[in-house]
Amino acid sequence: MEEKKFDVQSLIGFILIGGILLWMLYTNSPSEEVVEPQQETQQVETPGNTDADQPDQQGEIKSPGSDSTALAEARERLGAFGYSASLPSATENTTTVSNDVLELEIDNKGGYISEARVKNFQTYDDEPVYLIKDGNASFNINFTTTDGRTLDTENLYFEPEVTKNGDNTIISMKLKVSQDEFLEYRYVLKPGEYMLDFSIRSQGLKNVLNSSRDINLNWQLKGYRHAKSISYENRYTDLIYEYGDGDDDNLGAGDLEESEDEDISYVAFKQHFFSSILLTDDPFQRGKFISENLVEDEEVDTLYTKNFIAQMPLELNGGELNYNMNWYYGPTDYKILNNYDRNLDEVVPLGWGIFGWINKYVFIPFFAFLSGFLPSYGIAIIVMTIVVRIVLSPVTYKSYLSQAKMKVLRPEINELNEKHKDNPMKKQQETMKLYSKAGASPMSGCLPALMQIPVFYALFQFFPSAFQLRNKSFLWAEDLSSYDTIAELPFTIPFYGDHVSLFPILASIAIFIYMMMTTGQSMQQAQQPGMPNMKFIMYLSPLFMLVFFNNYASGLSLYYFTSNLITIGIMLVIKYVIIDEEKIHAKIQENKKKPKKQNKFTRKMQEMMEQAEQQQKQKKK
Structure with a gap:
């Protein structure tokens, strides 16, 4: 084996490379004027940070790179909207506002309501009534910028501002490109009202929003359980919307229902006795709606009733967004909804045609x-x-x-x-x-x-x-x-339940007695061919009442x-x-x-029967 010798040329090469690296580091090091703002930026929380990127107790950033690098990455990812990431409001803070009947929390991230509590009411187990809480709802606008970025407002940080106009509370949430260029959600909460004024508008974004790509509004909510029987509550939990020239439709109570229509003026996520409704002055051009049943087993699925999704496109006007709308968070009460004169009484299922008119x-x-x-x-x-x-x-x-x-x-x-x-x-x-x-x-x-x-x-x-x-x-x-409930059962009977209700039992007994009085005479007669079995009906009706109404x-x-x-x-x-x-x-x-004068119908029927009888006689001959 040949003995290795010291290579002088290699040594000279390593020295030259090291010298070049030291020269590059020296010439690219930041000046004193640049270092100071970078150190200040380290205190700013940026979107997309993980727990490792959060400041520790001394305010240090626990991340391999500097905070300026994270901010630069955010700006690179968000483009023009990266400006919002540099604002002090780019934090997980919320703004709380309330009146006599409603309390709302609006999150900086996404600019949407993170909590909506209906005051003065409790659930079946004496808990506050929340329509929105712990991430069960989202409101997002998906859009594409002129430089090809696809963004979602639910992931971006808005800057809050609360002002007063008389007794009204105004909450402005702005997603900023600059101080004078922004997308704004504007909420107006009035005293004693479940209905909020709500608007979406943009300023100075004509050259930022890509008008050739769809701008989609997506609203989603999982309805919380509020009643003792989640299956009974779910029977009256539904998605209703108004379309066209004041027509309305609903998705029903199926496991998975979908529908599409045009000219949508409101969408209601109805949770039996409480509803979340989005209304717009200028109808959405079209809408797609989905309702998914979340209750497969009442013993296991005890938190949510249904998952609702509404998807509507937004249109630009002169390159800008400008929609005047309303939010309603409150009781599904016919009197309250009807007073708004917005056709919201259709959210309450009173029956169609003459049935609804009577109610x-x-x-x-x-x-x-x-x-x-x-x-x-x-x-x-x-x-x-x-x-x-x-x-x-x-x-x-x-x-x-x-x-x-x-x-x-x-x-x-x-x-x-x-x-x-x-x-x-x-x-x-x-x-x-x-x-x-x-x-x-x-x-x-x-x-x-x-x-x-x-x-x-x-x-x-x-x-x-x-x-x-x-x-x-x-x-x-x-x-x-x-x-x-007069008795709890240690087991569940299919279609009946795990409890015994007394009112359905009393109603069943009363129906049985009534059926005995009205059909008793018919039952004494010989059963006519083709006629329904009255004895079967007499027993079926009370049994149906007993089973069906036990959970009603x-x-x-x-x-x-x-x-x-x-x-x-x-x-x-x-x-x-x-x-x-x-x-x-x-x-x-x-x-x-007495001689009985026959009407035309009776006389015609008799003539037809006589003719049929004559034809039968002729056939026999």
């Missing part, structure tokens, strides 16, 4: 009147139910009178059935003649019942939506807007129990006091002797 113009004002002077909301429900049943008692009377006539005619109908048992056409024809002469009709008993359906359905929609019932107790029910609002079960109890009483009075079956029978026999 808006009859039941809501009437219930408000009763609850204004009665000592309890439960008593108000009972009184309103009594009044409704009394108003509908003439319809009940006509229905029961028809049943009584049919009962009196039953022997003659049975005789006709036996006489023409081999000729169904003749049997039907003779039966119609008998009904016509006696002045009775099976339909006369059905029509009064059909007339009551709009009232019953309207009330079915009214009670679950009545904000006044929330957290109001009556008898053993702690909350008329939720289910009552106790106020609704109280209404059905009271309503059926009153109906039973009215029917007993009609049967034993008002109606005399012997007189009815005598009147029917008298009517049968």
Whole structure:
């Protein structure tokens, strides 16, 4: 092996390289004037810092590089908006404002509300009602700059400024390019109002925002649970929006629902009894909406109900943004929402068509009147139910009178059935003649019942939506807007639940008695082919009430129990006091002797049946 020798040329090379490096370090070292501002900049917190980049107790930066390097990187990443990163407001601070009914915290980062608490209300477990808290909501504008950067406002720092204009509190959040160039969120909180004025505007950003790329507004919120039954609350938690010329639509209660429309004027994230709503004076050109159910297992998923997402594009006007809008954070109360005259009453699910009309113009004002002077909301429900049943008692009377006539005619109908048992056409024809002469009709008993359906359905929609019932107790029910509980079960019964509610049991018993009274006579008759099994229906209805309403609002079960109890009483009075079956029978026999003039419809039907009978005879020949 050859012995290694000392290489003089290598040594000279290393010395020259070292000299060059020392010369470069000397010529590139900062002057005294430059060092001072760099040392001051070390105290500024910049966006994107990790915990290692935060100052320690002596104010030192725990990072490999200097703070000036981090700021330079932020400016490189943010471009023109890197100016905001150098401002003292580029911190995780919040601004808190409040009035008599609402308390808000607005975060410097993103410029959006980080907490929204509705005052004067508590959840089912006596906690404050928060619509926004702990990062469950976000509000972001995604845009592209003229130098090709794609940025999100939720990651950028706004500079807050709070001023007063009379009793109004104004919060200005500015995302700055310079002192005179910025994107601004402006909030105006008024005394005693759940509704805030809100505007988005830009100044001096004509050459910063890329007008050829979409500017998208994205609003997202996960609804907090506020009620005892999260599944029942979730049934009435929905995304509603107004589009076009005042039309409205909703996504429903499915596991995952999506929808798109044009000319969006408001978007409401409704959480049964509390809502977050964004309204705009100038409709968004289009909108995409998503609702995702977050409750798969009520025992496990106990924090959130649904995840709502709304995506709308923003349009530039003269190269700038300029939108006047409103935020609403408050109760889903028909009276409060309707007073704003912005079509927000559609957020409350009162039913469509005639059902909603009955609720808006009859039941809501009437219930408000009763609850204004009665000592309890439960008593108000009972009184309103009594009044409704009394108003509908003439319809009940006509229905029961028809049943009584049919009962009196039953022997003659049975005789006709036996006489023409081999000729169904003749049997039907003779039966119609008998009904016509006696002045009775099976339909006369059905029509009064059909007339009551709009009232019953309207009330079915009214009670679950009545904000006044929330957290109001009556008898053993702690909350008329939720289910009552007389016993907790150590297990869960499918469709029924893990508890026993008393009001649905009472309502089921009342329905069973009512069905016995109304269908008992029909059950005694031979079951007609093609007719529904009345005995099955008699048992099914109470069972349905017992199971289905065990998790429903106790106020609704109280209404059905009271309503059926009153109906039973009215029917007993009609049967034993008002109606005399012997007189009815005598009147029917008298009517049968009189010549009965047939109307055109009855005469036409009879002619058609006679023609059909003649055709059958000819076929037999």
